[in-house]
Amino acid sequence: MAAKEAKARIKINKLLEESGWRFFDDLAGKANIVLEPKVKLTKDAVDALGDNFEQSSNGFIDFLLLDDAGFPLLVLEAKSEDKNPLVGKEQARKYAKSQNCRFVILSNGNLHYFWDLEQGNPHIITRFPSPDSIKGYHRFQPNPQRLITEPVSKDYIALTQMPGYATEAGWNNAGERDAFIQKNRLRFLRDYQKRAVQAIQDAVAEGHSRFLFEMATGTGKTLTAASVIKLFLRTGNARRVLFLVDRLELEDQANKAFVAYLKNDYTSVIYKERRDEWRKAEIVVTTVQSLLFNDKYRRLFSPTDFDLVISDEAHRSIGGNARAVFEYFVGYKLGLTATPRDYLKKFDASKPSTRDPREAERRLLLDTYRTFGCESGQPTFRYSLLDGVREGFLINPVVVDARTDITTQLLSDKGYAVANGGEGGEEGSEDSFFQKDFEKKFFSESTNRIFCQTVLNNGLRDPISHEFGKSIVFAVSQNHAAKLTQLLNELADVIWPDKYQSDFAVQVTSLIPDAQQYTINFTNNNLLGSANFLEAYKTSKARVCVTVGMMTTGYDCPDILNLALMRPVFSPSDFVQIKGRGTRKHGFLEQLFDKQLKAQIGRQEKSQFKFFDFFANCEYFEEKFDYDQVLKLPRLGTGEGNGEVGGTTIGPNGEYIHGGPDNIHQVREEAVGPQGMKIDRMFFEGFENVVKADPILQRQVDNEQWDQAIDYVTTHLLDKPAEYYTLDKLRRAAGVDRRLTLREILEKIFGLIPYFKGKDELLEDEFQKFLLDQPPEALSQHAEAVVAMKYFFKAYATDGHLRDILEKKRLTDLNVNPAFSMADFKAVPQEWRERIPEYVKDYVSLNQFM
Structure with missing residues (x-):
């Protein structure tokens, strides 16, 4: 018991110090932690208590945290590791009220609760609040x-934007009101x-x-x-x-x-x-x-x-x-x-x-x-x-079900190779479906060309200038997006000679410099210029943005007239977001500056948009959707046997295999010389100096453009003859007991993280995330077993042999397993024996612990 009490005290002391609380006077200020009313914690008191920190000659010892003036601010009720922190709840409440304290922390060193006595129930926390934060919170008196x-009211926001708008002449004149609202950008x-x-x-x-x-x-x-x-x-x-x-x-x-x-x-x-x-x-x-x-x-x-x-x-x-x-x-x-x-x-x-x-x-x-x-x-x-459609605020799409013979075959259960998860689908994401394999097998140039031709031939035109309507195309990967962009620009040159100089379509993906600004310019109708067909009409010269995931969520461009899914979508949320890019209404006359032409044309409101679906995504998610338009596309071939089709091959199982050449990208042999055997701190510092001196990399990091920064370092700084920096050498030079990512290395170099966390510290952080992810009531029932749960969590995340034992249910092997025994396993409550492995498999990257 004494050992568990001592461990809890050590952990609580450390957490208090990490959050800025002081046991002793120092340069930062006076001590702001005392034990029992008016009993200051001294070094002698700490030594005298020893392991038995919960008891003193005067009774139970609570941590009392003080403000700058020495008044009680917060009570910390401490329990030993084998006790549920909540067992001291009522005792802490009584003590806090006697000290006129509003706040309580309940902790056993592993599980902690923060309790505002004026605001309901205790909440699980993973870090103690700092003195400054709790002082600010103390002044906070919610009602x-x-x-x-x-x-x-409807003008709740407008009253903040312009408190006296209702007294303005522009508002009170019915004929001027719309212009007044637009000029002042009032929102109701x-x-x-x-x-x-x-x-x-x-x-x-x-x-x-x-x-x-x-x-x-x-x-x-x-x-x-x-x-x-x-x-x-x-x-x-x-x-x-x-x-x-x-x-x-x-x-x-x-x-x-x-x-x-x-x-x-x-x-x-x-x-x-x-x-x-x-x-x-x-x-x-x-x-x-x-x-x-x-x-x-x-x-x-x-x-x-x-x-x-x-x-x-x-x-x-x-x-x-x-x-x-x-x-x-x-x-x-x-x-x-x-x-x-x-x-x-x-x-x-x-x-x-x-x-x-x-x-x-x-x-x-x-x-x-x-x-x-x-x-x-x-x-x-x-x-x-x-x-929204019923009340006139949104519009439904005209769905264009545009399946080729090949994509129809791919819709069978055997057609897709899918990895679990997948948000956005940016190239390099481990969570998306196997897009490189997908693209190589399923998309030849002929298929992509049919996709692009179908959109250009059947897409909606701009009602004012009659050029091709603004559109977004969703590709499988960044590589696929580059191919589609090139094809669209080639086809646009044929359909509209001399109108575009390879700026009809633009790739907008995370690895493209200034891609975020491209999305803004597309909304503002000045992407690569404007007014290409009609001088008095402001609309983006670039007509199509080809993206993967950047423009799916929250992107607002109301004059979009065409969307094209040139990829399958497995996530309902992705599907809803993509479809939502076109549902906003829009008045096109707002972009026309020729008053005479305005009068001739009359109102031109967006009443529909086309949703080109080459993979039956709409059918996949909305089985009873009434398609408004079905197109018959040019046939690629019969798709039977192993026949050649458009430069590609249809395999025996119906898979679409790219038929072009596949060259070896690079062959390089590296002889391990003296520089490879003497990696030390100076090597890392040399790389650090090179990175800090690069203005392009500095700008990318400042803007948190991590994909671009990592690509830039990989392309321009690693594996070069001068110093021959490699990721493996940098990892060894850092002297950390786990794998480091290139992003971590850059964050350390630019001062965004103070140091590289070791394996155990990283595991502690992952376990704290796990605790926050669990229902509070479930943790409360097993608070005394948190230590055993943590040991199991760490062992499962780092020991492949243990994972194999549990996966194959060879529990008897635990009797002879030195790292994690049967006794350790039995100490974990039954429900957590499954919950912890499931969480680790879903949310913890195991590569970092290798």
């Missing part, structure tokens, strides 16, 4: 009743957006602190989120809001919207642009990936730094262990998603996720609803695509 009764809530905000008020009145909005793409989730943010900030129920997005390009888009809507009352910043000044802002926008990498969220923030956390595209940004970022913070949580719960009904829960990617998506969606307290599948508020 849910104010939030519940706050009037939310639609009825359903107002109902969404009011749904949160109703949920808070019922005692809820988690909310989920399910709103179709194009229905203004960001404007609605801005209204929610204003509601919480204005009523004093939040001091600061964290807005999480899952893509870099959405970061800037969301921040610009919040600035436009709320800047007169509140400050919004992107974290990476204001790293040293984010505390001055009420709204902080960042990507969940940047916080998750190397667990930066735990180093950058305290659990009490944000009182409202909003997850945009919640099914993505809290998927997997990214949920650890979301759950790290205490307070209110709001999720936004465009993926309807209807998809949950279509998949069988009994299907193994490793076989069917749709099952993984189903699990992800279900987890999203559970996370936000919507286990029944009913969100806090719902507004579907059909609702």
